[in-house]
Amino acid sequence: MNIRRNINRATFAIALSVIALTACDKDVFDINTDPFKDEVYNTTLSSPISTFLTEQEGFGEYVKLLNYSNMFNALNQSSSGISFTAFVPNDAAMHEFYHRRGVDSLQQLSPNYARQFVLYHTVKDSILPESFVQKKFVQNLSGDVINIEIDSLNAGQAILNGEGHVVEMGLNAYNGKVYVLSQAMTPLVETVWDRVSASGTSEIMSGALRESGWANRLSIVQDTTINADRQKVITHYYFTLLNVSDATYAKAGIHSLDELKSHLRQNGKEGISADSLLREYVSYHVLTNQYTTDELGAMTGSDATRIWSSSAQNQVFTVTYDSLATQERDKYVINGTGESARFIPEASNVLSKNGYIHEIDGWLPVWEPAQATVLWDLADYTDIKNLVDAEYYQPSEPTASEQRFRVATAPCFEYEMGEAGSKNRNYSDIDYVTCRSNMKDANNYDRIVFNVGYMGHVSMNTPTIVRGKYKVELTIIFMTGNNFMRQQSDGNGGMLKMTFDDNADQTIFTAPYTKVPSPLPGVYSSTLYEEIEFPETASHKFSFVVLDPAASTNSNFSLQFDCIKFIPIE
Numbered sequence: 001m002n003i004r005r006n007i008n009r010a011t012f013a014i015a016l017s018v019i020a021l022t023a024c025d026k027d028v029f030d031i032n033t034d035p036f037k038d039e040v041y042n043t044t045l046s047s048p049i050s051t052f053l054t055e056q057e058g059f060g061e062y063v064k065l066l067n068y069s070n071m072f073n074a075l076n077q078s079s080s081g082i083s084f085t086a087f088v089p090n091d092a093a094m095h096e097f098y099h100r101r102g103v104d105s106l107q108q109l110s111p112n113y114a115r116q117f118v119l120y121h122t123v124k125d126s127i128l129p130e131s132f133v134q135k136k137f138v139q140n141l142s143g144d145v146i147n148i149e150i151d152s153l154n155a156g157q158a159i160l161n162g163e164g165h166v167v168e169m170g171l172n173a174y175n176g177k178v179y180v181l182s183q184a185m186t187p188l189v190e191t192v193w194d195r196v197s198a199s200g201t202s203e204i205m206s207g208a209l210r211e212s213g214w215a216n217r218l219s220i221v222q223d224t225t226i227n228a229d230r231q232k233v234i235t236h237y238y239f240t241l242l243n244v245s246d247a248t249y250a251k252a253g254i255h256s257l258d259e260l261k262s263h264l265r266q267n268g269k270e271g272i273s274a275d276s277l278l279r280e281y282v283s284y285h286v287l288t289n290q291y292t293t294d295e296l297g298a299m300t301g302s303d304a305t306r307i308w309s310s311s312a313q314n315q316v317f318t319v320t321y322d323s324l325a326t327q328e329r330d331k332y333v334i335n336g337t338g339e340s341a342r343f344i345p346e347a348s349n350v351l352s353k354n355g356y357i358h359e360i361d362g363w364l365p366v367w368e369p370a371q372a373t374v375l376w377d378l379a380d381y382t383d384i385k386n387l388v389d390a391e392y393y394q395p396s397e398p399t400a401s402e403q404r405f406r407v408a409t410a411p412c413f414e415y416e417m418g419e420a421g422s423k424n425r426n427y428s429d430i431d432y433v434t435c436r437s438n439m440k441d442a443n444n445y446d447r448i449v450f451n452v453g454y455m456g457h458v459s460m461n462t463p464t465i466v467r468g469k470y471k472v473e474l475t476i477i478f479m480t481g482n483n484f485m486r487q488q489s490d491g492n493g494g495m496l497k498m499t500f501d502d503n504a505d506q507t508i509f510t511a512p513y514t515k516v517p518s519p520l521p522g523v524y525s526s527t528l529y530e531e532i533e534f535p536e537t538a539s540h541k542f543s544f545v546v547l548d549p550a551a552s553t554n555s556n557f558s559l560q561f562d563c564i565k566f567i568p569i570e
Helices: 009-015 017-024 049-054 060-068 091-101 111-120 192-198 203-212 246-251 257-267 274-284 293-297 480-487
Strands: 004-007 040-043 084-089 122-124 137-139 145-150 158-160 164-173 176-183 222-226 232-236 239-244 305-309 316-321 332-334 350-352 355-360 374-377 404-406 414-416 430-434 446-450 457-461 468-478 496-500 508-510 522-534 541-546 559-568
Touching: 049 060, 049 084, 049 164, 049 176, 060 084, 060 091, 060 111, 084 091, 084 164, 091 176, 111 122, 192 203, 192 239, 192 350, 192 355, 203 239, 203 246, 203 257, 203 274, 257 274, 293 305, 293 316, 293 332, 496 522, 508 522, 522 559
Parallel strands: 004 040, 084 176, 239 355
Antiparallel strands: 084 122, 137 145, 145 158, 158 164, 164 176, 222 232, 305 316, 316 332, 350 355, 374 559, 404 430, 414 457, 430 446, 446 559, 457 541, 468 522, 468 559, 496 508, 496 541
């Protein structure tokens, strides 16, 4: 039986102090510590969100959902500065959602799924409408990013994740705001593996994923470890899968997993086992970060073809943009000069809890392409993504103010601070920093800032690069405070010793900031190598050592790198 309690604000704050502590740990809905679990809470002062919804017409179904999922009190929390923005579907939207899920009523959903629904539709902190309309995205309590598109035709309305339709903004409750939805969002609860294996149209790929071990990996959303400082570290995993349906395999004469293995043996190198060939093939279809089709095919300057490192060791594929295409299906071609494939638009950009699935119209065997431009974004690592707030990692547009996150602990970096340290207090040793509009030409509107002092050194592994000769260009961010480096008025202009694979023959000494042509802040490119040759298709160890004493004595010294471009030489 539910019991209605009336307590004063101070008592409520004390009673919920345990719950407030969990909020600091990004688990504000730890209902196991809720002192009012299974009971109904009311405040005598005013109505927090759950109670507010019970007092309004049109939200009865969502209130039932809150009780069914045991989340009613969680959404009523109001102590220690806790506040929420709740995207609440009205009754019609809830019934439409049931129909979309193929159920007739709330009781046909599991309580856990109902809980995930509430988490997905709730944001920590109260967002005023005037702030909401300025946002491009927010992060919900599931840890997922909700994209916001303001409806230009209907004032006061917005679309969330291309699905949820906001029809009323910012209704006031005691502990936050309520935004009314006429259509609910679908919670991201299925993993990449869940979606592929449950589709019923990809049995061969599902079998290949199981046999190669990728089914387990594509089922992981995150794991938690304890570091050397006894701190909890949460690692999130992200993937992009190029999925091949059974129908597409059939067009290539492949009707079973055994027939796929047979095709791989026919095309594979002599002496390599069928199991190894299958693992390589499946890995070739997986990227260990999440990308939309437009991100995979994004042009860089005049480059129509981009090259991408797959999860198969030393294997890459290309995505070519066709500027003359009139149909969405023809927009991008994968491995255009090999056994090519295209994205199937209606079955691509399928978002799951841990990444994207894109269905393609060819079986896409492993193939080594000719050289193509490789754009290495130094921030494009899941190791870095895990250390940056989701709403600020690779933003879709320049940010209003710089957002900085220390990422030196990311495993993609091997570095050592110089003995004399650094006097620059604006940045830590290695930071991820977003770009404002004056740096709008930066790739993904971000950069990595290195602040490792004199004789500090850093190493990173490049993406896979097809064997051959390349010109190598570094794109840097130039700030007003860097002008002393450009003019070499203090130190030697940020002199660096750079090398690939610790190869003395590939070692250069360069000062990119001295090549900036203007004192104006901006994004500039500097040639590192007019020509360098990589004898095999592989990832390479890129290293630099800071040889400028000003790196330890001048408080404005920093190295702000955006990306490195490898341009093929014919």
